[in-house]
Amino acid sequence: MNNRRNFLKSGVLLATGMAVSAPLLAKPKKGRDPKFSGVIYTDEDTGMWAGKQDHHVPVVTVEGNSITLFTDHPMSEVHYIVRHTLVDKSGKVLGSKTFYPTDEKAVSRFTVPSEYHGKLYATSFCNKHDFWLKEFVV
Numbered sequence: 001m002n003n004r005r006n007f008l009k010s011g012v013l014l015a016t017g018m019a020v021s022a023p024l025l026a027k028p029k030k031g032r033d034p035k036f037s038g039v040i041y042t043d044e045d046t047g048m049w050a051g052k053q054d055h056h057v058p059v060v061t062v063e064g065n066s067i068t069l070f071t072d073h074p075m076s077e078v079h080y081i082v083r084h085t086l087v088d089k090s091g092k093v094l095g096s097k098t099f100y101p102t103d104e105k106a107v108s109r110f111t112v113p114s115e116y117h118g119k120l121y122a123t124s125f126c127n128k129h130d131f132w133l134k135e136f137v138v
């Protein structure tokens, strides 16, 4: 599939008379899923929001089966964190919290089943800087 995509890119570029640039045809960085790059941002894949990750990627604290998410982001009428979600390894949403510009902080707390072990995904959505993801293991 990736070879076909690169072939198509090369063909389009050659047909338009443009030189094929190596970065355009480069494979995505390890850990990146290219179909979500530019849609979901992480510490490793900040895309067009480079430098914004410290205030958008949720900070995760695990205490037993209690998970706390915190996004160190200002909360104002025009710019704020809209929502947190916690998702398990099968894609099931374990919980979510919607925030309002009047909330002091973007903090949410969830409980995972005590028998759950494995990957979890914490998300944080900013009304200006899109959707951020933190993967972690419990």
Ligand SMILES: [Fe+2]
Pocket (backbone or CB within 6 Å): 056, 073, 079, 080, 126, 127, 128, 129
């Ligand atoms: Fe933001």
